[in-house]
Amino acid sequence: MTQPSGTPTPQPAPTPSRSMPDGYFHTMYAHSDDPWGFTQRFYERRKYALTLAALSAERYHRVFEPGCSIGVLSAELALRSDQLECLDLSPRATALAADRLAVYGDRVSVRTGDLVADWPDGRFDLIVLSELLYYLDPHEVDGVVERLSDALTPDGEVIAVHWRRKVPDYPQSGDDVHDRLIASPLHHVAGYSDADLRLDVFTVGPRPSVAQRENLVG
Template sequence: MTGRPAPSTPSPASQPLSDDYFHDMYAVADDPWGFTERWYERRKYALTLASLSSERYRRAFEPGCSIGVLSAELALCADHLVCMDLSPRATEFARRRLARHSDHVEVLTGNVVVDWPDGEFDLIVLSEILYYLTPTQLDDLVRRLPRSLSPDGEVVAVHWRHTVSEYPQSGDDVHDRLLDSDLVHSAGYRDADLRLDLFGRESRGSVAQREDLVG
């Protein structure tokens, strides 16, 4: 359950997307959003990874992992990574891509709304997934985030900013909601195409402060 939209159209939809939307996308293409081909995607992944404030994470969660392109990068900085996607075909591709990391990567097929995994994470990556949720579903997920984070954990959210008529919300809608939550905002970036924000359960100080580089 992830992916940047292909076409842009004027106004968001008011109803949640059917699961068939994602099943149909993967039925006609192995990589329907061009995650392995487009510079937009490679640049987005680089920005996402560069925004992380820790070099390594004990337990990470990436809902909406799709075919596992970003997951392969996250696997290099996590002791244990849980990936999830709604599409069985997408998770099949993700498992193949992540096979060499199978000792510490778990790929699940499930819906983030009802199948959120138990336990705490010190990294949650929400990449191009939250605008698929209705406002009510988003509120429920946002309230869940602090309970799912370790005390020093962080959430990185990154979303396409252009409007897509099928989607219940825009990227700006979901980031504005995250900024209005109980999470502590620690960093952000935006341009015409994407918006990225980093949050924690509590303030941890900057990377330089944590490494005693600041007097």
């Protein structure tokens, strides 16, 4: 059976509820420069289009994208940001992402690091969590969620997008992590789901809609 996005050929899995070991990702990139087919599949192009369409601002000052992989979505985010900070666990992935994003100059930075241990300082007006949180155990996801409010500017937002179908290798499903986000103090402002993916947008608190900000409604 063909493995969809976010579902590579299964590798030896850790005990359920434990985070994925670093070696899992190093092995994936050792076998392929695009192990999840980010540059090949219509599923991915559609997912990126949905992600970008769900953002409520035309442009952002400072954006954080952990789990950037080889930088395919990053290249689209760079077009809408003054400063984009990308992070990934795999040195091979960040090398490929840096090459892809070099055209944007010093507006885009790419680092190798761990989401939990290497969270950057300062605040962002957009944080993108795409196909990432289900690799963490529930305790680590809760730690990331707790950080989000302090990591956002007052009008900043978080967008989370994950594959919904259960993958035996992964500690959690996409629905598991989105349910944890929904249960957090963050304000849920938009969402979309289908059989394959789930997308949700959050802010620190209520804020005017796009139409309200453009004076299209009273």
